[in-house]
Amino acid sequence: MQHDLIAQARTWLAEDPDPETRDELAALIDAGDTDELAARFAGTLQFGTAGLRGELGAGPMRMNRSVVIRAAAGLAAYLKAQGQEGGLVVIGYDARYKSADFARDTAAVMTGAGLRAAVLPRPLPTPVLAYAIRHLGAVAGVEVTASHNPPRDNGYKVYLGDGSQIVPPADGEIAAAIAAVGPLAGVVRPEDGWETLGDEVLDAYLARTDAVLGADSPRTARTVHTAMHGVGTSVLTAAFARAGFPEPVLVTEQAEPDPAFPTVAFPNPEEPGAMDLAFATARRAAPDLIIANDPDADRCAVAVPDTSVEGGWRMLRGDEVGALLAAHLVERGATGVFAESIVSSSLLGRIAEKAGLGYEETLTGFKWIARVDGLRYGYEEALGYCVDPEGVRDKDGITAALLVAELASVLKEQGRTLLDLLDDLALAHGLHATDQLSVRVEDLSVIADAMARLREQPPTALAGLAVTSAEDLSRGTDRLPPTDGLRYQLEGARVIVRPSGTEPKLKCYLEVVVPVADAAGLPAARARGAELLAGIKRDLATAAGI
16 A cells, blocks of 8 residues: 555656646655655645635645646636637736746646637736636636635645536536546647736726716725735725725735734634734724725625724624625615525525515525526625626625725715615614624534534524524525535524535534613623623534534
């Protein structure tokens, strides 16, 4: 077995085009580190609806140039099998380690396969790539990014010509084409022949961002912005300047792209400590709100002044921002369908129903939300908002930031705040309080064991609330295709449990709805909501054995 492993590693080493990963793998072979080699050669990174994502390094279980070349060759073969020979594939990338190399390799493979390739001019937000696909009439798009994953990760996200991310059966067909790729020596990779785009696509995207705002809306909100060491600063500040908002005050320590993400443990605004520098900057600058993008700027986090919390600033939950933007669009007379994933707050459905708008619930991910017929607005609790589906059929942290700033400006002129509008929504629809129990694991079997335990012994009550129904979503429902998840309806609450599709996490999404009679009852309703969420979280962790 050990001899086979070393032989397998030597075969991989012989065709690895990257000097860095070649040296890394050679050192492991020379050291006889069979444990590490076994981990790297335990299989291959699986291509799915999230594309590829994983830790950088040598071997088929890591993200590297060999894996990316195979993925690109499989995607090219799939596109040609779909009759797209000669079609355009547009490629974007973020500022992570190896992103530019992976983008260039993809362009070379596409060109060698008889497709046309165009690469964005520099590291840019993912929504710019999503926009470029339809703008340029491409048959597919690739974004090299690991979004808000740790610094050691990278990823490979695939879109088809409709401008939205792949869903089944395309993911399985592309995965099969990748598996069929032979030795890398047989993958034609010319040195040139693809196009490197100028700023025309970015300029067209920025021109489109204005369309999300009302023609005569106020633009007075003052913001602090952090790009979380990612690629969002230049595009967001350009969009704000075009729209006529005050220039955002930048969190300078996090404004420039840096693949090491030196000031944060995880470059995700939702993670503890990630917003500390933004809060410190806001205490000096006294803005109306804080806007944070994740490293590829497809997500948007919002924080607001709140004297009732320590430090004077409070992060809004994704569900809160999702409801605020929906209420703002309703106020502006939006028509069409509002959509969200099943893990997001049920408040959106109540807002849509009261406004007489269509409403759809989808599986998790914008690959599903973006495909809703007649979509006008879609959001997901993980800080993703699609506010211009005709322009970008994906979440977009730049246009979402513009819309939040517009809403804050409207309220500011009325002497009100985003928190005041949240109170209004609670009075109109009940207080919808949400939280998440998220467990990061080293051993993926912990997640599988927890899911098995909950399937075999589903809880009958959580926080004293009876479980009125328990659904195993792996069987599908009349409205949803199968997915690995569990949904529990309780008296006045809802819980969904699922493994993360992009990180080694078990995620549990909790929501309670507390009726509120009047404004005087809001503090008690919030306290009751927090108490119930804490109880559900505690009891669910016990039931899952985590």
